[in-house]
Amino acid sequence: MYSDKVMDHFTNPRNVGDIKDADGIGEVGNAKCGDIMKMYIKVEDNIIKDIKFKTFGCGAAIATSSIATEMVIGKTIDEALKITNNAVVEALGGLPHEKVHCSVLAEQAIKAAIDDYMAKK
Amino acid sequence: MERKYFDYSATTPVDSEVLNEMLPYFNNDFGNPSSVYSYGRDSKKAIENARYKIAKLINADAREIFFTGGGTESDNWAIKGIAIALKNKGNHIITSSIEHHAVLHSCKYLEKHGFRVTYLPVDKYGLISLEDLKSEINDRTILITIMFANNEIGTIQPIKEIGKIAKENNIYFHTDGVQAIGNTVIDVKDMNIDLLSISAHKIYGPKGIGALYIKKGIKIDPIIHGGAQERKKRAGTENVPGIVGFGKAAEIAYNNLDKNIQDLTNLRDKLIKGIFDNIDYVILNGHPHNRLPGNVNISFQFIEGEALLLSLDMVGICGSSGSACTSGTLDPSHVLLAIGLSHEIAHGSLRLSIGKYTKEEDIDYLLQELPKIIKRLRNMSPLYEKVKGGE
Numbered sequence A: 001m002y003s004d005k006v007m008d009h010f011t012n013p014r015n016v017g018d019i020k021d022a023d024g025i026g027e028v029g030n031a032k033c034g035d036i037m038k039m040y041i042k043v044e045d046n047i048i049k050d051i052k053f054k055t056f057g058c059g060a061a062i063a064t065s066s067i068a069t070e071m072v073i074g075k076t077i078d079e080a081l082k083i084t085n086n087a088v089v090e091a092l093g094g095l096p097h098e099k100v101h102c103s104v105l106a107e108q109a110i111k112a113a114i115d116d117y118m119a120k121k
Numbered sequence B: 001m002e003r004k005y006f007d008y009s010a011t012t013p014v015d016s017e018v019l020n021e022m023l024p025y026f027n028n029d030f031g032n033p034s035s036v037y038s039y040g041r042d043s044k045k046a047i048e049n050a051r052y053k054i055a056k057l058i059n060a061d062a063r064e065i066f067f068t069g070g071g072t073e074s075d076n077w078a079i080k081g082i083a084i085a086l087k088n089k090g091n092h093i094i095t096s097s098i099e100h101h102a103v104l105h106s107c108k109y110l111e112k113h114g115f116r117v118t119y120l121p122v123d124k125y126g127l128i129s130l131e132d133l134k135s136e137i138n139d140r141t142i143l144i145t146i147m148f149a150n151n152e153i154g155t156i157q158p159i160k161e162i163g164k165i166a167k168e169n170n171i172y173f174h175t176d177g178v179q180a181i182g183n184t185v186i187d188v189k190d191m192n193i194d195l196l197s198i199s200a201h202k203i204y205g206p207k208g209i210g211a212l213y214i215k216k217g218i219k220i221d222p223i224i225h226g227g228a229q230e231r232k233k234r235a236g237t238e239n240v241p242g243i244v245g246f247g248k249a250a251e252i253a254y255n256n257l258d259k260n261i262q263d264l265t266n267l268r269d270k271l272i273k274g275i276f277d278n279i280d281y282v283i284l285n286g287h288p289h290n291r292l293p294g295n296v297n298i299s300f301q302f303i304e305g306e307a308l309l310l311s312l313d314m315v316g317i318c319g320s321s322g323s324a325c326t327s328g329t330l331d332p333s334h335v336l337l338a339i340g341l342s343h344e345i346a347h348g349s350l351r352l353s354i355g356k357y358t359k360e361e362d363i364d365y366l367l368q369e370l371p372k373i374i375k376r377l378r379n380m381s382p383l384y385e386k387v388k389g390g391e
């Protein structure tokens, strides 16, 4: 039911882990709604130099976290804020309809990490 | 890659002995059992032979067995058929909150048509309380329908005691025995069961064939109307190969019942112990020993069930989960919530169900792969990080 791209990102997720001295941390979701996603970012000169994630969730949630980190790395803060849920799903080659709700957290987690960075700055 | 099947509660492969008995009824002996010529008579005979074998497995009379299109139809028929037949006597039905959807949705349907349904809660093991049951009975109660054994957590209810209560109160007792049959002793007489739903594909028979045991003298309306088949209670040309297969499967189940229970129990306990010995933060769902011999249901904290199933599938292991992400809805299984699990723990549930073709090596293989998978997923989980302090 999942595309090869989704399975690739689920099996070999990119950028899993945490950043000890992160400049921003965002955590979204809760177990009741299904998934929890946490993103750590490292920012230099307004550019996201590094990003890591941890996700409690299904295959779709893990794969969207993974590809979203790839899409964000090297982007400016403004560019990163423009990444939408749709763009993430598209980059994965689509998701089964009933799985789209599992993917919305990636966009939110990135925004939350950036908010945290801005607040700390 | 060899596939290791741990989902016998979902369905089972057709036993080759069963298949061989079925095959002639597709072409050589294809006659319609309602016809008078010899082809028809042979089919009729085959049906009656199967009926007898199924009756024997549950200690019923062959005339009390009625073939249906599966467990779902049997549940629908028992509940709606009794409700309509007794609607002038009362409108109240008692069931449990952990029934299969075939029962729950039949009850919901009746609620839309003026019936009242009580959904008994269960304790943390999935057992109903007999005191609750007694206190919910009133003079409008026409049916108690409580499943024999649960398909997700394997818990076996005190069926004989429920049957006794039903009998003392003159209320019909239906039980969904789809998971129980072939895996535990069912004696409809000793247990005072009035109606019992069973299905062939859980006992190495074909899919799409089941039966409803209806005790002699019980008042029930048909829900499938048409020809005079099944003594005018269930219309439609009989699924002769299916019925023959069901009969053979029941015969094999009867002959091997004790051994099957013993073998599965040993493997099941080895599997449970192996998981508890090798993985921490695990919870056994269901009753520690009042459970189906082939059922293991375990929650792995901090991870989600669908991700677990995908990972197991990649190493050839087939299982199932009660996670919301596998159900296509936003809620985890109603059974896991009913036994009091939080959403988070329910999300991390894994059901492994074993059967007569499960080998000890299969369990060893699972016990070798599972800890690695759990570790990988936990290392990705923000919930585990909190417990382990970011290890």
Ligand SMILES: Cc1ncc(COP(=O)(O)O)c(C=O)c1O
Pocket (backbone or CB within 6 Å): B009, B010, B069, B070, B071, B072, B073, B075, B100, B102, B147, B149, B150, B151, B176, B178, B179, B199, B200, B201, B208, B209, B210
């Ligand atoms: C407890 C229970 N009841 C009913 C059913 C439905 O049976 P069938 O698949 O034959 O319609 C099942 C099978 O999933 C079951 O496990």
Ligand SMILES: [Zn+2]
Pocket (backbone or CB within 6 Å): A034, A035, A057, A058, A059, A060, A061, A102, B325
């Ligand atoms: Zn999901």
